[in-house]
Amino acid sequence: MSESAQEIRPYRPVTPRIVAEIEALCGEEHVLSGDSKAAARYAHDQVSEARYAHAPELVVKPATAREVAGIMALATREVVPVTPRGAGSGLSGGAVPIHGGICLSLERMSRxxxxxxxxxxxxxxxxxxxxxxxxxxxxxxxxxxxxxxxxxxxxxxxxxxxxxxxxxxxxxxxxxxxxxxxxxxxxxxxxxxxxxxxxxxxxxxxxxxxxxxxxxxxxxxxxxxxxxxxRPLHRSTTAVFFRDPRSALEAVPDIVSAGGQLPSAVEYIDRYSLVETCSALGESLPLGDALAMLLLEVDGASESAVALHAEAVREACRVRGALSVLRADAPGEAERLWRIRKRIPWALRRAAATQTVEDVVVPVSALPELLDEVGRLERTYDTRIPCFGHAGDGNIHARPQKGAAWTAEEWDVRLGKLLTELYAAAARLGGTISGEHGIGHKRKPYLPLVMEEAQIALMRRIKRAFDPANILNPGKIFD
Ligand SMILES: Cc1cc2nc3c(=O)[nH]c(=O)nc-3n(C[C@H](O)[C@H](O)[C@H](O)COP(=O)(O)OP(=O)(O)OC[C@H]3O[C@@H](n4cnc5c(N)ncnc54)[C@H](O)[C@@H]3O)c2cc1C
The missing domain is CATH 3.30.465.10 (Uridine Diphospho-n-acetylenolpyruvylglucosamine Reductase; domain 3)
Structure with missing residues (x-):
């Protein structure tokens, strides 16, 4: 446990008596000691920065709601923190037990x-x-x-x-x-x-x-x-290439209303992310001079209606000055394009040893301004910030990378400033700091940038009403 966590820790340790009680409840074989090798993976989620990792004292894998209830009643009585955990794929440090205590893994409740x-x-x-x-x-x-x-x-x-x-x-x-x-x-x-x-x-x-x-x-x-x-029976996928991020993102509102129906996907990917991912996968795309791509999909129950909708979406892109359009009509082509999209996080992780994953969201019409702001931050902080994400929802994953010449300390200081500016820009544009990854531990210091104290105070009161001993996932969101 880090020193700072120890200093502020209001919690009691997981004693052998508590362990015995939990083993009697869930079965010895479903309880791991926090310092065992098998427990190592419960100390982090998919946030890559090591400073957000923290080991639990105990990992428990209950099988029923009754077992979960028994653990929670015991934890409240003993004032031991409990951190619920799913697959640990989160990107906010939410499933990390930052005050130690019990990691409550739901992995056995999988029916x-x-x-x-x-x-x-x-x-x-x-x-x-x-x-x-x-x-x-x-x-x-x-x-x-x-x-x-x-x-x-x-x-x-x-x-x-x-x-x-x-x-x-x-x-x-x-x-x-x-x-x-x-x-x-x-x-x-x-x-x-x-x-x-x-x-x-x-x-x-x-x-x-x-x-x-x-x-x-x-x-x-x-x-x-x-x-x-x-389940929609038909889908049509298209990749559209644009000169620059701004022209791609300015097209999004027209794409979303083209043909009088909503598309099922409007994903934005910048050139750097595409090049890194294609190279890591051994794939290729007809990028030409394009600096941005939109991956578009429409779906529906009728093949002809889907075809008409897809054409309306492509036409909206052409009107908006798209450089070229790649229709994924050939067998396997749509799956290939989606595979490239889904592997971007993996490829970008390989591309830079130190980086952070952001999740700002703004109104769709404000996306061009948000990306302009990202460009300004790249220049100001002399860093690369690849961007991709769910453009149809105004939700962009910006991933600032640590410059090779920087020390770890320089990175921490610069990143803090960069994120403050990025979040402030999102707020100014009518957005907020996370569209889907959550606040968790990682974004907690920045919540006051986008939320008034009265709202945070109300959330604290709600938390107290549910959790009077403050033992469920403490240290997250605002706590
Ligand atoms: C490559 C990649 C792609 C991703 N793409 C997306 C995406 O498109 N959209 C998106 O929204 N997210 C995405 N994520 C983030 C992540 O996968 C999601 O947040 C996901 O919902 C987390 O599920 P999990 O089971 O891994 O939860 P965990 O990471 O284990 O936990 C997440 C939070 O939920 C709490 N929790 C877990 N289970 C329970 C429970 N049963 N009861 C109460 N609390 C619980 C934990 O305490 C923690 O605070 C992506 C992550 C990666 C690595």
């Missing part, structure tokens, strides 16, 4: 309980890998539309806790839109059933909506009811 096709509802445990849910809904002609682009490895519980978005949020919205019910365990150990298979609920405060996106600080999701949609 798809039911696909209720009549009501179009999936009932799942939180440890289901998001893509597995996709596989289970396929035979019913249904799908869960709220999934993020990490769907191959993230868990549904993590998606709900983060209110995750993804490549198709421009049409389908984010995870929260589809959460109609949940079984949750409160920090004090009570089990609550919120919502359910019903499509409407106007009875009392909407606690479910409050818990979605609460980043594991208010309650633990032990079961989730997700509304499913009819």
């Amino acid at each position: 798809i309980v039911e696909i209720d096709a009549k009501n179009r509802i999936a009932v799942v445990e939180p440890g289901v890998v998001t893509n597995e849910l996709d596989g289970a809904t396929l035979p019913h002609g249904l799908f869960f539309a709220g999934y993020p682009m990490s769907e191959e490895f993230c868990f549904v519980g993590g998606n709900v806790a983060e209110n995750a978005g993804g490549g198709r949020a421009v049409k389908y919205g984010v995870t929260g839109r589809y959460v109609v019910g949940a079984e949750v365990v409160l920090p004090t150990g009570e089990i609550l059933d919120l919502g359910g298979k019903r499509a409407k609920d106007a009875s009392g405060y909407d606690l479910l909506r409050l818990l979605v996106g609460s980043e594991g600080t208010l309650a633990i999701f032990t079961k989730v009811f997700l509304q499913l949609l009819p």
Whole structure:
């Protein structure tokens, strides 16, 4: 544990008596000591900076809501912190136990309980890998539309806790839109059933909506009811190349309304990200002089309607001065383009030893200005900031890279200033500091840049009402 965490730590240690009680509850084989080799992966999520890592004292893998409730009641009684954990794919340090204590891993709660096709509802445990849910809904002609682009490895519980978005949020919205019910365990150990298979609920405060996106600080999701949609039968994908970021991003509002329907994806990728990813994958794209690309997709139930919509989208790009258009009509071509898009985070991670992943979001019409601001920051701080992301939602992943000549100390100082300016610009443009990755630990110092103290104070009071001993995922968001 770092010195600073020890100094401020109001918590009691996980004693052998507590370990014995938890082993009796969940089974010895489902409890790991925090200093064991097997527990090492629970000390970090996908935030790459080492300073955000922190080992738990104990890792516990319960199998039922009742076991989770037992752990929480014990933790509240003993004042031991508990950090819920899904797949650990988060990008905000949210699942990292920064005060030590117990890492509560939901990985064993991985059952798809039911696909209720009549009501179009999936009932799942939180440890289901998001893509597995996709596989289970396929035979019913249904799908869960709220999934993020990490769907191959993230868990549904993590998606709900983060209110995750993804490549198709421009049409389908984010995870929260589809959460109609949940079984949750409160920090004090009570089990609550919120919502359910019903499509409407106007009875009392909407606690479910409050818990979605609460980043594991208010309650633990032990079961989730997700509304499913009819699966679109047809898709059409196009890559469009633009002279520069501004001309690509100025085209986005026209693309989003082209043909009188919403496209299912409008992804932005800059040239550097494309070149690095293609080179890492052994792929190629007809980039020419283009400095930016939009990856566009439309979907629907009828092949002819999808074809018409796709042509309207391409025409909007041509009118906006696109340099060239690549239609992904050949078999496997759409999958190839999406693979390039999905592997960008991996390729950029290889490209620079030290970098950070940002997630600012602004109104779609403000994207060109946001990218102008990123260009200014690159020049001011003499750094490279590759950008890609969900342009249809105004959500850009900017990844400042540490310059080779800088020391680690210089990087820390410059990065702090750079992020403050980036977030302030997002706020000025009507946006905020995270569209989908959350505040967690990493962005906590910057929340006051985009939120008034009265709002943060209200969130603190809500936190206290749910978690009087402040033991559930402490040190996150504002705490
Ligand atoms: C390559 C890559 C691509 C990504 N793409 C996207 C994307 O397109 N869109 C997007 O939104 N995100 C994306 N992410 C971020 C991440 O995958 C999502 O935030 C995801 O929802 C996290 O799920 P997880 O199971 O890994 O959660 P974790 O990282 O384990 O946890 C995330 C937070 O949720 C809490 N939590 C986890 N499970 C529960 C539970 N059952 N109850 C209560 N709290 C819980 C944790 O305490 C933590 O605060 C990406 C990440 C990577 C590495």
